[in-house]
Amino acid sequence: MAATDLERFSNAEPEPRSLSLGGHVGFDSLPDQLVSKSVTQGFSFNILCVGETGIGKSTLMNTLFNTTFETEEASHHEECVRLRPQTYDLQESNVQLKLTIVDAVGFGDQINKDESYRPIVDYIDAQFENYLQEELKIRRSLFDYHDTRIHVCLYFITPTGHSLKSLDLVTMKKLDSKVNIIPIIAKADTISKSELHKFKIKIMGELVSNGVQIYQFPTDDEAVAEINAVMNAHLPFAVVGSTEEVKVGNKLVRARQYPWGVVQVENENHCDFVKLREMLIRVNMEDLREQTHSRHYELYRRCKLEEMGFQDSDGDSQPFSLQETYEAKRKEFLSELQRKEEEMRQMFVNKVKETELELKEKERELHEKFEHLKRLHQEEKRKVEEKRRELEEETNAFNRRKAAASEEGQGQEESQWLVFHLQCHYSLTEQFCAALAEAPAGDARPNCSASRWQLMQRPRCGHVVWYTCCRTPPTPLHFNFSNLELNFNNNF
Amino acid sequence: MSTGLRYKSKLATPEDKQDVDKQYVGFATLPNQVHRKSVKKGFDFTLMVAGESGLGKSTLVHSLFLTDLYKERKLLSAEERISQTVEILKHTVDIEEKGVKLKLTIVDTPGFGDAVNNSECWKPITDYVDQQFEQYFRDESGLNRKNIQDNRVHCCLYFISPFGHGLRPVDVGFMKALHEKVNIVPLIAKADCLVPGEIRKLKERIREEIDKFGIHVYQFPECDSDEDEDFKQQDRELKESAPFAVIGSNTVVEAKGQRVRGRLYPWGIVEVENQAHCDFVKLRNMLIRTHMHDLKDVTCDVHYENYRAHCIQQMTSKLTQDSRMESPIPILPLPTPDAETEKLIRMKDEELRRMQEMLQKMKQQMQDQ
Numbered sequence: 001m002a003a004t005d006l007e008r009f010s011n012a013e014p015e016p017r018s019l020s021l022g023g024h025v026g027f028d029s030l031p032d033q034l035v036s037k038s039v040t041q042g043f044s045f046n047i048l049c050v051g052e053t054g055i056g057k058s059t060l061m062n063t064l065f066n067t068t069f070e071t072e073e074a075s076h077h078e079e080c081v082r083l084r085p086q087t088y089d090l091q092e093s094n095v096q097l098k099l100t101i102v103d104a105v106g107f108g109d110q111i112n113k114d115e116s117y118r119p120i121v122d123y124i125d126a127q128f129e130n131y132l133q134e135e136l137k138i139r140r141s142l143f144d145y146h147d148t149r150i151h152v153c154l155y156f157i158t159p160t161g162h163s164l165k166s167l168d169l170v171t172m173k174k175l176d177s178k179v180n181i182i183p184i185i186a187k188a189d190t191i192s193k194s195e196l197h198k199f200k201i202k203i204m205g206e207l208v209s210n211g212v213q214i215y216q217f218p219t220d221d222e223a224v225a226e227i228n229a230v231m232n233a234h235l236p237f238a239v240v241g242s243t244e245e246v247k248v249g250n251k252l253v254r255a256r257q258y259p260w261g262v263v264q265v266e267n268e269n270h271c272d273f274v275k276l277r278e279m280l281i282r283v284n285m286e287d288l289r290e291q292t293h294s295r296h297y298e299l300y301r302r303c304k305l306e307e308m309g310f311q312d313s314d315g316d317s318q319p320f321s322l323q324e325t326y327e328a329k330r331k332e333f334l335s336e337l338q339r340k341e342e343e344m345r346q347m348f349v350n351k352v353k354e355t356e357l358e359l360k361e362k363e364r365e366l367h368e369k370f371e372h373l374k375r376l377h378q379e380e381k382r383k384v385e386e387k388r389r390e391l392e393e394e395t396n397a398f399n400r401r402k403a404a405a406s407e408e409g410q411g412q413e414e415s416q417w418l419v420f421h422l423q424c425h426y427s428l429t430e431q432f433c434a435a436l437a438e439a440p441a442g443d444a445r446p447n448c449s450a451s452r453w454q455l456m457q458r459p460r461c462g463h464v465v466w467y468t469c470c471r472t473p474p475t476p477l478h479f480n481f482s483n484l485e486l487n488f489n490n491n492f
Numbered sequence: 493m494s495t496g497l498r499y500k501s502k503l504a505t506p507e508d509k510q511d512v513d514k515q516y517v518g519f520a521t522l523p524n525q526v527h528r529k530s531v532k533k534g535f536d537f538t539l540m541v542a543g544e545s546g547l548g549k550s551t552l553v554h555s556l557f558l559t560d561l562y563k564e565r566k567l568l569s570a571e572e573r574i575s576q577t578v579e580i581l582k583h584t585v586d587i588e589e590k591g592v593k594l595k596l597t598i599v600d601t602p603g604f605g606d607a608v609n610n611s612e613c614w615k616p617i618t619d620y621v622d623q624q625f626e627q628y629f630r631d632e633s634g635l636n637r638k639n640i641q642d643n644r645v646h647c648c649l650y651f652i653s654p655f656g657h658g659l660r661p662v663d664v665g666f667m668k669a670l671h672e673k674v675n676i677v678p679l680i681a682k683a684d685c686l687v688p689g690e691i692r693k694l695k696e697r698i699r700e701e702i703d704k705f706g707i708h709v710y711q712f713p714e715c716d717s718d719e720d721e722d723f724k725q726q727d728r729e730l731k732e733s734a735p736f737a738v739i740g741s742n743t744v745v746e747a748k749g750q751r752v753r754g755r756l757y758p759w760g761i762v763e764v765e766n767q768a769h770c771d772f773v774k775l776r777n778m779l780i781r782t783h784m785h786d787l788k789d790v791t792c793d794v795h796y797e798n799y800r801a802h803c804i805q806q807m808t809s810k811l812t813q814d815s816r817m818e819s820p821i822p823i824l825p826l827p828t829p830d831a832e833t834e835k836l837i838r839m840k841d842e843e844l845r846r847m848q849e850m851l852q853k854m855k856q857q858m859q860d861q
Contacts, residue, residue, distance in 0.1 A: 052655060052656065053656055053657060054655055054656035054657040055655050055656075056655075073657060074657075075657070076656060076657060076658060076659065076660045076661065077661060109660055109661060110661060111609075111610045111611050111613075111661050111662050111665060112608075112609045112610065112611050113608045113609065113610070114608055114609050116608075158546070158653075158655055159655075159685075160544075160545060160546020160547070161546055162545060162546045162567050163567070163569055163570050164569075164570035165545075165570060165573070165606070166570050166571070166573040166574040166575075166576075166606060166607060166608050167608050168570065169570040169571060169574070170574060170608055186655075187655055187685045189684075189685055189757070189759075190654075190682050190684055190685035192755055192756055192757055193756075193757075193758065206569055206570050206571070209571075210570075210571055256687055257687055258684070258687055258759075258760065258762075259688065259766075259768050259769055260757075260759075260760035260761055260762050260763070260769060261757065261759035261760020261761075262759055262760075263757075263759050264759070269758050270758055270759055
């Protein structure tokens, strides 16, 4: 017993033995249980339509699902490509389908189409990212999650009859690793049968030679292998879409009425619409969803996680723990944040210092200027003061000399000529002059105690009035006339 | 052919002579003489076709002139077209019909609109048209004017894709770059993908957008008021069906026991020359049978004269600035008012500059203080 136990633990997993059953157990109903569960859950399917404006994307969707999805006509003058997703709830018998149609609006209209593919790739990645985030959550509800990942991309090729356009090639190369691409030749009622055959060969040749991987219908399931193989040879499908009904024979069919004939949408001779519908909806819808999840999504997830630093466990190293790696990343991130904060703070501090220095400089300069000006001012003032003093000294000296002289020569009848002149701001009127002349000296009594004021000459208007006095009159000199009072400042 | 008859009736016939014998001068035979001389001289016509690849340009040219001009044509694959530049290819053929010789030149523009980045993809085409104008200008102003080759582009057929809702930015860009240099005739290509209702809507849309963007396409001249009612009706129909929705075909198929040019589909046969199917007949009549000479006239009188005036103005303004440059062509001196006003303008400019300098100096001084 111990030996077999050891064996069991040392070997990895022994091959399971297949046994035959004695009777009917009943687990063959497992698929049915699965189906009924899925039916109650409902299905979701997301289609991305990429093609030039006006090529017939909306019409084809209407024709495929036999309903009218209300979409407004796009203009040719969009600035850039943008994606417009619209979700509809459809029901057929008891199966509910949540259908999302994503339209690439403005594709192929711009003059410079270098960046046309980018919004599309970004949108697809964003849907994958959302799913990844949901998957990585701690509390997740994947069964309830509305899956918005694009399951199929219908690429509408313009029916030029020659080959693919350069834009088509570039875009399909960017999309082939992210989504299942089914190329379609749109508006196929403009190509005749022989031209169509050559066109299809040319397109497939170009796709193969440029390594573009379009979606191949799966041929491993026996039930559908044959039909899928046949359909693979008919790629790309040349379709015609129409929602109008025309009477052909005695039925109303969906068709386009031309002056030269009627193109029936569901006639296999006229176009490949029936094939497309079979392949896309009736046979391979589930396979498309599976491929999206198992191939494209897994690729995206692997790339994303590798970017984040996760790695699968090698033989030798420890099995990786999401937790640990996450912690490590988080620490790194936080330290990075801190470093950046420090940097910014440092920069801020530096800037503040700089501005402070500048301000100080300016202050200093201002002070200097102020000092300088003050000094100048003081200089000036001093000079003025000096001059004034000089002048005063001179006048004093002069007066002293005069006084001294007059004291010396008291006997002299001549009085010192004290010359001052009155300059009145008012012009002396005749009257005033007369009054002044006739007023006896006593009348014109200055407030000077010394007395004899003698009018030297008859004052005339505008003239300077000369008075003599023997002493220095005080300032201001005050003359009292009987009628008038005039104040004169002593202007030497 | 009513159009042929119309022209014939303008030629004077000898029976008119009987009218008034004595007062008959005889210059009513002038149209005859013109006819004879022009037949002897022969005609030439340059047609440019432009549009994205795959819109049926070469097929249409084949159907129009019933000759295969593109014997060895190499079509590029999508990969090679990613960064393709626009080339200009000229094919010249001499064709003759009832003694009238026509030297037809078709200017092809392969690569237009094919690259992923089509910014300014019409530049080689505008350069080509200008080049032809310039060459004619020099020839016309030269000393020996005996044999001037007229390579100017008389008409440009622009193919609009029928798979869209109207004009695309590249269409608008092209037409705006060329509408003052060439007569543009817009066409809706591969019209066999549109039912009659859709054709009507698309034509209206295109006409609206041409007005909206201010594009001057070739306008059919008004017919004289003394034409017969029939002709006026035709003319009106012609004007109403612009832009023409055309289908071209290289192959002849059997339809109702007749061999016609057309395209064979599982659901029917499109006849190129059936007026109910497409406007090919209208285009052919307009381009070849009625308006070819008018197209040439408009090119000579309007587009070429505009170019010439523009060119001369540029040259004289350069000459007045730099008097040492010799004029390569004989030009008359400008009338004086223009020269004077230019001098005044220049003086005022100088003054302004001086005042600005002074202002600057004052500002500097204030700042220093």
